[in-house]
Amino acid sequence: xxxxxxxxxxxxxxxxxxxxxxxxxxxxxxxxxxxxxxxxxxxxxxxxxxxxxxxxxxxxxxxxxxxxxxxxxxxxxxxxxxxxxxxxxxxxxxxxxxxxxxxxxxxxxxxxxxxxxxxxxxxxxxxxxxxxxxxxxxxxxxxxxxxxxxxxxxxxxxxxxxxxxxxxxxxxxxxxxxxxxxxxxxxxxxxxxxxxxxxxxxxxxxxxxxxxxxxxxxxxxxxxxxxxxxxxxxxxxxxxxxxxxxxxxxxxxxxxxxxxxxxxxxxxxxxxxxxxxxxxxxxxxxxxxxxxxxxxxxxxxxxxxxxxxxxxxxxxxx
Numbered sequence: 001x002x003x004x005x006x007x008x009x010x011x012x013x014x015x016x017x018x019x020x021x022x023x024x025x026x027x028x029x030x031x032x033x034x035x036x037x038x039x040x041x042x043x044x045x046x047x048x049x050x051x052x053x054x055x056x057x058x059x060x061x062x063x064x065x066x067x068x069x070x071x072x073x074x075x076x077x078x079x080x081x082x083x084x085x086x087x088x089x090x091x092x093x094x095x096x097x098x099x100x101x102x103x104x105x106x107x108x109x110x111x112x113x114x115x116x117x118x119x120x121x122x123x124x125x126x127x128x129x130x131x132x133x134x135x136x137x138x139x140x141x142x143x144x145x146x147x148x149x150x151x152x153x154x155x156x157x158x159x160x161x162x163x164x165x166x167x168x169x170x171x172x173x174x175x176x177x178x179x180x181x182x183x184x185x186x187x188x189x190x191x192x193x194x195x196x197x198x199x200x201x202x203x204x205x206x207x208x209x210x211x212x213x214x215x216x217x218x219x220x221x222x223x224x225x226x227x228x229x230x231x232x233x234x235x236x237x238x239x240x241x242x243x244x245x246x247x248x249x250x251x252x253x254x255x256x257x258x259x260x261x262x263x264x265x266x267x268x269x270x271x272x273x274x275x276x277x278x279x280x281x282x283x284x285x286x287x288x289x290x291x292x293x294x295x296x297x298x299x300x301x302x303x304x305x306x307x308x309x310x311x312x313x314x315x316x317x318x
Contacts, residue, residue: 010311013076013084014303017113019048019091019147019172024072025300026079033312035304041075043068044268048091048147052173055096062101066108073109085303088115090148090170118166122151124302129215130159132295139213139293143283145276146218147172154208165203169196169279171220171272180275182255189252189278196282207287216292220276225294227263239292241284248277
């Protein structure tokens with residue numbers, strides 16, 4: 001880990017080596033720990049593509065990840081980043097060849113990746129989501145959907161965690177488990193929905209009696225808020241689940257390139273977005289709500305926030 005920067009501001013970076021894509025965010029941190037993002041980059045390297053089929057990242061994806069991290073390393077240097085953190089999530093947690101991937105990236109770029117637990121991932125996301133909401137109006141539930149897992153956290157009125165679960169229903173994992181690629185049938189969609197809802201019920205039980213709001217995170221959350229927008233929640237976008245159900249009928253019948261053109265999305269988003277729609281619809285059904293809130297923050301934002309707070313604390317001690 002690079003040494004932190006003395007002075008009025010620090011330049012920091014965060015990397016999320018996720019199952020569906022790799023993400024980098026660079027930010028400036030003020031003396032009080034306030035974070036201002038100055039650059040973002042996404043690399044469409046799907047580490048979970050083979051992991052959720054045969055347990056291996058594989059040579060092809062490993063080499064693609066090394067090249068992507070090489071570009072990340074150059075960007076960190078270009079922005080004079082003095083402190084960064086890189087984490088791996090579900091795909092790397094489950095990969096039998098994880099050490100080969102981590103070693104190859106470290107050898108080429110010097111970047112060390114920490115493979116974090118699902119609960120730690122959920123904690124970082126929870127903190128940055130709560131920061132996006134008014135202090136007196138925290139959401140009751142946060143649902144963070146990635147390529148490998150869905151982390152659901154239920155909170156009390158003060159924004160404190162009451163219960164949580166990490167479910168193996170990420171979009172890439174479901175795509176392989178249910179052999180979904182391109183167009184798929186109503187029956188296939190129902191099978192996925194029954195499976196996801198069954199896991200939610202089994203792991204979390206009865207939903208909260210009163211739901212103030214449900215925040216959804218991940219790249220698909222932002223994409224679906226554009227596809228089926230509801231009424232804005234303050235300055236945050238929302239997903240209208242009734243509207244999403246209508247649009248889903250056509251979405252699942254489109255092939256990948258038709259989805260790309262219709263919704264203005266990349267290929268690696270087009271194949272998983274309908275699956276994300278099913279997962280988020282299941283969360284909404286479990287809670288009995290007709291709208292989900294998409295605050296447009298994720299794991300990299302949570303990492304930046306934690307680093308900013310740590311820098312501010314060190315400055316106070318110094």
